[in-house]
Amino acid sequence: MTTYDSYVGGAQVPSSRYVYTVTTSAVLADVFEALTLKRRLEQGAVDPADAADFVVGRCAMADEDIIAAATEAAAAAAPGWAATPLAVRLSLAAGIRKRLEEKHAEFVDVLIAEGTPRALAEWQVAGLLETFGETTIGWCATQMEHQIRLGSRILRLRRVPDGVVAINPPQNAPAASALFGITALLAGNAVVVRAPRSAPLGVMYAMRELVAPALDELGAPPGTLNVLCSRPSPAIRNWLESPLVNSVFYTGSVETGFKLEQDAAKHGTKVILELAGNDCVVVWRDADLDLATEALTECFFGSGQICMVPNQVLVHPAVADELLDRLQVAAGQIRPGPPEEPGVLLSPVLRSEKFFAFIRDALGKGAEIVHGGRRLETDGSPSDTGMFLEPTVLRVDGIERGREIDAVRFETFFPLLPIIVCEPGSDESILDAMLAHVLANPYGLRNSLWATDESVVEQFVNRITNCGLLKVNDSHIGFLPFLPTHGGPGRTGGAFGEANYPMLRTSRLQGISVAAGIRPRAAVFDAYTQFLTGRQANAVHGG
Known part of the structure; x- marks a missing residue:
């Protein structure tokens, strides 16, 4: 049986409690028997070996201490990952896409086991291949940094990472949504991902088998990616109350999302919402x-x-x-x-x-x-x-x-x-x-x-x-x-909703000027003199 423990600071963290994934086919055959088996497994009343024909995997349940440790690990890793050159961070997308291509059949099987029809599981994977494709990532890259030379100055406009981004995917399509959310890594953020209790296996598979190896290949600091399964309330409470979390990427209901937006404002935390559609x-x-x-x-x-x-x-x-x-x-x-x-x-x-x-x-x-x-x-x-x-x-x-x-x-x-x-x-x-x-x-x-x-x-x-x-x-x-692929205003994205590219939404603009041989006082006052000179010249020439 596949087992995924919490993944914090680059290490596995086991638990005394696990959530078991019973195949949807078993549920369809006998819903009462399948859900009873699931409950008894989670209570420790059944030996998992005796349920191997009905269970495809299990994920450790994280308590509040593990949730806090994941936040701390992300905060420790964030400066080092943010300092990694943009070109290296962008190459993470190619590493994830490569693994998606290699493991797509296995990933589809995990999604099917959690209840996604095969055709829709394949559709989700196809969408993710576009999300991590060269065209999409290439356009986002053009938005991350621009540079011009103006006289003896080099002027740069760049997007810098928020820092620590906590990601809450929904109960429907959680694995695909989690992979969409972790494009925040490309901007230089460290992330904490919470897998929902109702369908954690696909999220854990995606993070551990697709994302973590690609980060390791680039030498990312331990803690750049952290993933755990927990109830939503303790995780979100930690994210809002912790000064270490900069942004929360929440996907879920309109009611919960709007309340989260209000609560986050009180704590000075940025929220990116992906809510309902009509x-x-x-x-x-x-x-x-x-x-x-x-x-x-x-x-x-x-x-x-x-x-x-x-x-x-x-x-x-x-x-x-x-x-x-x-x-x-x-x-x-x-x-x-x-x-x-x-x-x-x-x-x-x-x-x-x-x-x-x-x-x-x-x-x-x-x-x-x-x-x-x-x-x-x-x-x-x-x-x-x-x-x-x-x-x-x-x-x-x-x-x-x-x-x-x-x-x-x-x-x-x-x-x-x-x-x-x-x-x-x-x-x-x-x-x-x-x-x-x-x-x-x-x-x-x-x-x-x-x-x-x-x-x-x-x-x-x-x-x-x-x-x-x-x-x-x-x-x-x-x-x-x-x-x-996602995003929009109103009840879909909250007060600041727009078309959603997490790489851009979890970063912010910063201007930089690097000068050589500039006299500060002249830099302050010469611009106005040049403005007046230009106006006088225009007047002489009838401008």
Whole structure:
């Protein structure tokens, strides 16, 4: 059985308590038996050797002393790593990418064991390869340092690391989110990563097998990377109260993130938030409906428990019925199953009460179910006790009605897609209403458009500014080099949210002037004299 202890200051720190990862397939076979086995293992009531067929690994639980030690180790390592030349730090990305390529199959298997369907695990790895790719890292590098010569001065503008960055990935896609967050290392920060108790194995694997060896290869100081599994509250409390932590990179719910932002301000700690999404897709009258339908079904991937999937759709009334017909067929082809099976895109959902509350609210406010709305067994058959939720499409007539429906107003995090059919009118009035609705969205992760009319595309691109990423006629969730994968304003990123490159967000600008032969008094007063001389010259020449 794979065991990962806490990793602090370059050393493994064992524990008397471990969190066990029971395969999702075992949970699907018998949820009660699998979760009981997990609980008994964690209580020490079962010999791990007797559960080898159901358990793929375990991770040590860190107590408050280990959490504090990780913070101290990062603070000790931070100055040495920050002093490492930028070119060396940037080469860390190539080292991580190399290991991702070499170990991608093994990494995918770990993600599958924790419940990620194979297709989505492979999608996550592909996104990470772009995150650590030359194009993306190369652009970030151009933002890190600039230098010009001005007379006898060399002027530099550079980004310097915050210092110690604490990273809290979410319970969904924690491994990929942790790898995204540790790009803060490239800026010269030392990091502490907390793996969530619900899915720690992928985070531990990524940090220990992919990141730590790449750091060791570069001779990074011990403590540059620290990773542990713990409950969130003691870790976050330590990060906020410790004067050693400079920044917290938090991914999670809007409510917790906003409170963290307020608490951090009291302690003078910088917070980078990656919160919810309520992404909107606009389908215009001339859209390629086959391709648009394919993009909209991305809403159901991972049972909707991915922050960057489509959450609501605005469709031109001229093509609404045809789009809904296509979506009804496409949604029925999204199937559940064991995560290791190719083609499976739905994940189990253990707590589904809110899903049905969203549906009841929508129906009570005039929406109609086009497809779905039931629980499913692993084989896809309807069931009152199934662990999957059927991909669900709602029809909502009118933007005003849509604004009243909770499934439109909030991120649902379920396989639930409301299609808002805009009120009839002129194309100009319909487009204005669509744009106003998108701009009123308090979330700010991604938005996208399906249209071929160049004037419609131009208006959409010029007027939609409230998101971190905007896509036109493209996969809504697909990763691209150079462009941001995460981030945005509002409920997505908090008061200071924007397109998120952790390498830039965990650093700050600093100006430097290195001079030779400059007389200080002349440097202070000559500039004004030169200004007056220039004005007089302009006056003489009629300037």
